[in-house]
């Protein structure tokens with residue numbers, strides 16, 4: 001009886017697909033504005049509830065994101081409401097605002113060196129910039145997310161002290177960020193660290209505002225996601241096809257793949273709103289456009305499975321499919 005109740009209880013995960021930003025920022029092949037528009041609209045059509053569409057950064061720093069304003073201008077109005085965009089400074093916020101962005105993400109790295117390498121600011125300067133941008137965005141009625149990057153480990157300074165990550169996350173929460181996202185930027189965290197930090201933060205920030213952003217460099221992406229889910233986290237970043245990585249953080253491999261996370265979530269009784277077979281087509285579209293095989297760890301199996309059982313939703317497939 002208890003098992004049945006548990007199965008019937010509806011639990012939800014809010015997934016933000018970051019493939020158009022984190023996924024593309026590191027790609028050597030230029031992805032045209034038209035292709036970016038296809039990606040954003042296709043993710044939206046799959047039921048992905050939120051999408052990090054682009055970043056308003058210096059085009060000299062990340063040439064792939066130079067068309068941020070053009071992309072936003074081309075997106076349909078219904079999709080636009082699902083989008084957030086990354087801004088590294090006030091100029092980024094002004095550009096995003098002018099382009100009609102409804103949600104912006106600020107980035108604060110937990111270490112001195114990562115801030116210097118990523119946005120050429122000291123930690124203190126990055127913190128005050130984030131606080132200013134958050135305040136200005138709020139005043140303009142723009143929703144906000146605040147990343148705490150390299151929250152578990154930094155490619156330059158090694159392990160990040162949990163006390164530092166906690167303090168910075170709380171500062172972002174106190175500044176009124178609508179969501180505080182703890183980022184394992186280089187995919188170096190393990191589940192015990194994730195569990196410990198997210199449980200502490202959950203007590204302060206709560207499931208409505210606390211999110212996590214995972215990379216899958218060491219094969220622990222899903223295990224870390226599960227640890228976060230068990231800690232009560234309901235907001236996750238992931239990237240279609242597992243694309244991703246910060247160009248300024250050496251050793252960062254792709255993000256946790258959205259298809260892997262959605263599959264784990266659905267198998268475990270969480271709703272995401274994502275149509276998994278449709279998402280697999282987006283992954284295929286990305287592979288074709290970037291001319292290389294892409295996809296998360298479950299992709300090959302999922303693709304074969306849904307082609308054997310066309311028309312099934314993954315939840316139906318999960319209950320009693322043949323091996």
Ligand code: COA
Nearest residue numbers: 055056057058059061062088089091092107118119120246
């Ligand atoms: N968008 C576009 N151009 C910007 C900008 C922004 N948000 N911020 C600054 N610039 C321009 C300035 O206008 C200036 O242009 P000019 O040379 O034509 O006058 C030039 O960039 C340098 O400005 P400065 O303020 O000195 O910036 P910087 O060289 O110290 O670089 C950042 C700082 C933040 C702009 C840059 O490091 C950056 O964009 N980083 C993004 C990193 C990133 O995307 N990481 C991955 C995601 S976390």
Ligand code: ZN
Nearest residue numbers: 022185244245
């Ligand atoms: Zn990332």
